[in-house]
Amino acid sequence: MKFGEIIGDGELKEHLVSMVREGRTGHAFLFREEPGYGALAYALALAQYLCCRNRTETDSCGSCPSCNKMQKLIHPDLHFAFPVNTSVMVPASSKQPVSDMFLPMWRKLVIGNPYFLEQELYDATGIANKSGGMSVNEAANIVDALSLHAFEADYKIMIIYLPERMNPVASNKLLKLLEEPPAGTVFMLITQSLEKLLPTIVSRCQIIKVHPVPADELRKVLVERHGLDAATALIYAKLSSGSYGKAENLLREEKEVSSDRQLLYDILEKGLSHDLDGMFPIMEALSSLGKEKQRNFCYFGEVLARKLEMLGLGMDGIAYVTPSEKDYLSSLAVRMKPGFCRRMLYIFDNALSELDDNVNARLIFSTMCDYFYLYL
Ligand SMILES: [Zn+2]
Structure with missing residues (x-):
C-alpha cells in the first residue's frame, strides 16, 4: 500500500515519511485508532x-520487487499477528489456532479493504460468533519469526493487529520482545483500546494517533467510490464519525437490511404492544449471538436511540437518518413515550459494560427486554 492510497490525514503521512527520511525510525510504533480509521493502512504504507x-521523498515506488511483494502481503520480512479462534475454515486440532493458519483469508480481507472492522475479520476467518484472541502459541510464533535474519529487506516488520486481545502470558512475552528487540526488527502495534494494554508495553512504543477523516473529505471519497449523490454521502460521512470502515459497513448493511436492525425493530414493536411473550424468541436470538455481534447490536442500539431522540425533538437535520430508515423511525419517534430515548441509551450502555464484564448473556438480554416492556 502506498501512502498516496490512504484516505485522509496528510499530516500523519508526512510525519511518518519524514521520520524514515531522517532516519528517526524507532523499533516500535503503536498506532492508536477508533474502529475503521485505517491505522492498518498507515502501518502497511510505512x-x-x-x-x-x-x-x-514522499512515497514508496509501488513497482520495485519489494513493493510488489508488500502489496500482495507476501514479503518474507513482513509478519502478521491478529486475533483468531477455532474456525470452520481451519480444522480443529489439538493445537491452539494461530494467525499463520489464517493468512490466506487475512490477505484477501486486508487487500480488499484495510479499513475492515473487527467483526469483519472474524467473518472472514470463519470464527464469526466467537471473540478472537492471541495465545501463548501466537507469542511463540512471533518470537520464532523474529529470530531469523531479514531475508530481503533491511528490516523485519511485525504488524500486531489488536494486541489488546492477547492473553496475559502472551502480553508478557511481547513485553520482553519490546524490551530487548531482535536486531533490525520494527514492531507496528495497532490498538483500538490503549487502556487494555500493559502500561509497560505502551511506554516502550512511539505512539501514533490516527485521526478521523474530516466529514467533507469522507463525503468526497464516498461519492467517488460508491457513486452516491453528495447529500446522501454526507449523511453516511456524519453517521460514521469519520471512520471510513464504518461508512463502508453502513453502506453494506443498507443493502442487506442488517439483522441487528431487524432484531432491534422487533424489540421496539413488541415493547410498544406490551407483548412480553413475543420478546422471548428475540432474547433467545440475541443470547446465542457471538460476543462481538452482541456488542455491535448494542452500539447499533445506541446510535438508533440518538437518532430517535433527534427526530422526536424535530431536529431531523442532525438526526443523520439513512434514506431507508426515515419513514419507519419518524413514525416510531411519535409512538414512543417522552424521554424513552435517554433510557434506551442507558440500557445499551449498561449492556455493553456488562458484556465486557462477562455477565451471562441471557441475563443481560432478558433484562433488556424487561426494560423495553416496562418503559416503552
Ligand atoms: Zn518500491
Missing part, C-alpha cells in the same frame, strides 16, 4: 516505504 528500493 512498512512498504521502509523496504522500498526506489522510494521517493
Whole structure:
C-alpha cells in the first residue's frame, strides 16, 4: 500500500515519511485508532516505504520487487499477528489456532479493504460468533519469526493487529520482545483500546494517533467510490464519525437490511404492544449471538436511540437518518413515550459494560427486554 492510497490525514503521512527520511525510525510504533480509521493502512504504507528500493521523498515506488511483494502481503520480512479462534475454515486440532493458519483469508480481507472492522475479520476467518484472541502459541510464533535474519529487506516488520486481545502470558512475552528487540526488527502495534494494554508495553512504543477523516473529505471519497449523490454521502460521512470502515459497513448493511436492525425493530414493536411473550424468541436470538455481534447490536442500539431522540425533538437535520430508515423511525419517534430515548441509551450502555464484564448473556438480554416492556 502506498501512502498516496490512504484516505485522509496528510499530516500523519508526512510525519511518518519524514521520520524514515531522517532516519528517526524507532523499533516500535503503536498506532492508536477508533474502529475503521485505517491505522492498518498507515502501518502497511510505512512498512512498504521502509523496504522500498526506489522510494521517493514522499512515497514508496509501488513497482520495485519489494513493493510488489508488500502489496500482495507476501514479503518474507513482513509478519502478521491478529486475533483468531477455532474456525470452520481451519480444522480443529489439538493445537491452539494461530494467525499463520489464517493468512490466506487475512490477505484477501486486508487487500480488499484495510479499513475492515473487527467483526469483519472474524467473518472472514470463519470464527464469526466467537471473540478472537492471541495465545501463548501466537507469542511463540512471533518470537520464532523474529529470530531469523531479514531475508530481503533491511528490516523485519511485525504488524500486531489488536494486541489488546492477547492473553496475559502472551502480553508478557511481547513485553520482553519490546524490551530487548531482535536486531533490525520494527514492531507496528495497532490498538483500538490503549487502556487494555500493559502500561509497560505502551511506554516502550512511539505512539501514533490516527485521526478521523474530516466529514467533507469522507463525503468526497464516498461519492467517488460508491457513486452516491453528495447529500446522501454526507449523511453516511456524519453517521460514521469519520471512520471510513464504518461508512463502508453502513453502506453494506443498507443493502442487506442488517439483522441487528431487524432484531432491534422487533424489540421496539413488541415493547410498544406490551407483548412480553413475543420478546422471548428475540432474547433467545440475541443470547446465542457471538460476543462481538452482541456488542455491535448494542452500539447499533445506541446510535438508533440518538437518532430517535433527534427526530422526536424535530431536529431531523442532525438526526443523520439513512434514506431507508426515515419513514419507519419518524413514525416510531411519535409512538414512543417522552424521554424513552435517554433510557434506551442507558440500557445499551449498561449492556455493553456488562458484556465486557462477562455477565451471562441471557441475563443481560432478558433484562433488556424487561426494560423495553416496562418503559416503552
Ligand atoms: Zn518500491
